[in-house]
Amino acid sequence: MRLPALAGKLLSQPQLWSNAPGSASQIACAAHFSSSVAAQALSLNLVRQGGQLNTEGVGTPSAGPTLGSGVPAATFVSPSPEPEYEAMPRLLVFGGSGFVGSRVVEEATEIGLPVVSLSRNGCPPHLGSQSWAQSVEWIKADVFNPSSWQDLLPGSIGLVTCLGAFGSNDFMLKMNGTANVNIVEAASAAGVPRMAFISIHDYSLPDFVLSGYFRGKRSAEAALQQRFPESGVSLRPSFIHGTRQVGSIGLPLSAIGSPLSKALELVPAKSLAGIPLMGAGFVPPVSVKAVAKAAVAAATDPAVPAGVMDVWTIKQDYER
Numbered sequence: 086m087r088l089p090a091l092a093g094k095l096l097s098q099p100q101l102w103s104n105a106p107g108s109a110s111q112i113a114c115a116a117h118f119s120s121s122v123a124a125q126a127l128s129l130n131l132v133r134q135g136g137q138l139n140t141e142g143v144g145t146p147s148a149g150p151t152l153g154s155g156v157p158a159a160t161f162v163s164p165s166p167e168p169e170y171e172a173m174p175r176l177l178v179f180g181g182s183g184f185v186g187s188r189v190v191e192e193a194t195e196i197g198l199p200v201v202s203l204s205r206n207g208c209p210p211h212l213g214s215q216s217w218a219q220s221v222e223w224i225k226a227d228v229f230n231p232s233s234w235q236d237l238l239p240g241s242i243g244l245v246t247c248l249g250a251f252g253s254n255d256f257m258l259k260m261n262g263t264a265n266v267n268i269v270e271a272a273s274a275a276g277v278p279r280m281a282f283i284s285i286h287d288y289s290l291p292d293f294v295l296s297g298y299f300r301g302k303r304s305a306e307a308a309l310q311q312r313f314p315e316s317g318v319s320l321r322p323s324f325i326h327g328t329r330q331v332g333s334i335g336l337p338l339s340a341i342g343s344p345l346s347k348a349l350e351l352v353p354a355k356s357l358a359g360i361p362l363m364g365a366g367f368v369p370p371v372s373v374k375a376v377a378k379a380a381v382a383a384a385t386d387p388a389v390p391a392g393v394m395d396v397w398t399i400k401q402d403y404e405r
Contacts, residue, residue: 175199176384177237177277179228179268180247181221182209184329185283188377189245191217198242198385203234211330228264231271238275243384244268246305247283254297261301266308273312280313281383282306283376286323286396288365306393315391318383320376323396327373342370346400355397371396375404 176193180186181202187209193200194217201222202208208223226233228248238244246268250260265282272280284302309317326342328335349369357367379399383389 174240174242175201176381177241177244178202178247179245180204180249182206182223183247184327185325185373185376185380186245186247187212188327188373189247189380190221191215192374192377193381194220196381198381201237203228203237209330211333211335228267231267235271235275238272238277241272241275241277243279243281244272244277245281245283245380245384247380249283249285249298249302251295251298257295257297258301258304261298262304263301265301265305269305269308269312269317279316279318279384279387280309281318281320281380282309283380284319284321284393286321286368288368289361290365310392313391316387317391318389318394319392320379320383320394320399321396322371322376322399323368324370325373325376326370339372342372346370368396369400371400372404375399378403 176198178186178190178193178200181190181200182204186202186204190200190202199222200220201224203224203226205225205227207225208218208221212218224234224237228234246265248260248264248268251257252260269280269282282305284306285299287299290299306319309319324342326338326346329338330336346369349367352367354367354369358364360367376399379394379402382403383394
């Protein structure tokens, strides 16, 4: 039962508490609830109920029905227009149901941050039984329909966007570029203080190779740098390994990524990675957990420098 409904039931049915030990103090506390409870309650669902407590008679027993011991009754009323409550600090994660996004959400909840995940599908079925997932607000939203998510931006402590996709060049440009640029612009306009974007390592590949994918990522990076020059971070991981869920099957990408990462520690990989074309083979894989940690830090910690965070920084600072 939601908190407003529970409070209303207790106040309207004194038989539920009249014989309970310590009921006098409970009654007094209930009567002194006010509309600020919505801003203080640790539940986004409560904030959105749109109801408030009418406590105008508190301290004046003659101003309405009382609760047995002279304490005026508090009653719920439907406000018109709907009251405006102070938004609770929270981290927003776009693409929070995906491979990287779900780990970003998990990492944020593990350090105690309230999290709102926005994606097409809401909570992934394979995560429904996870205890940390129960504390997340999973919202289905269309990134190209700002009315489905822009009201969540004000009051956020930070934002991470993990949006990205493969397909035709036009589709990749739209999903990796336009979608993320739209989020950057909206977040800036709403006053979101920090933002992190999951981009991709610059492999210096020929322009015809996945051009829509790389062009899209770079256009989003440029927008982030322009709108968040002091607090925007573009993460550039390489191959991200971990367990990737595909339907009901978990693909153990770490079976490839982890040994390869260890092997590249034996050679000057960073120097060799600068070789045209061949250098791509020396860019070390990075764990999805490290990327998630880096993204949460970038979106919430002012100590993280703005700009580009390359794969070597991610591994050095967040993988060990």
